[in-house]
Amino acid sequence: MSYLINGHVPVPELQPDIERLRRLVDDLERIRRGDHPGAAQLAEAPILNSWELARRPDLCLTGAVTGHPILQDDKEIHTSALWVISPVLGYARTFSRLYRLGSPYADPSLH
Template sequence: MVMFYPRKVEQGAGFDYQLARLIALADDMKEIRAGVPPEHLVVDAPILERWMLANRPAPCLAGLSFGHPLLPGEARPVATSDLCLIADDHSWARTLSRWYRLGRPADSPLGDS
């Protein structure tokens, strides 16, 4: 939820931050509609292994993060921001914050690649 002030032009840093995130999401959606594949949109997307669909008040992903720009470490357990887009082949997901390349789902055997 974002608080806004109907009688002010300046909405504050929190509002501007959420607006920038939503604009970035909308821009990515426009690129997908134009035929740009996810791997061309961002080359340094973190990998989410052993991922699963999860729920907070909004759908999200949970899994082991590799290469996250803000959460250092390998195989770090994370829950993502709100899940906005997921590829039908489960190779890519776009949360409110960023793209993820999806590795193995949580219900796959560890030996699978």
């Protein structure tokens, strides 16, 4: 889910995703410690039959990055999944980090 923010306003619509992410983090922490789901938890979980790995597209940003802690300056990147974007306030929050928004893409064929 991505959220477009148009100013310094509260965003209560984020609450369900915050709660879902907290549950995910709690589960990941338990698994990291070796506390995997037990028989009782699995018995309550839905069953997925005929399953296979698949890919699905997530909304993200692309552009030339500067000041990234891992990537070199001016490298063309695709960000991780976009969660919040506020062009008005000049920022985007992806799954992995906060970005300051510079100038948007200007299609040269339109000039």
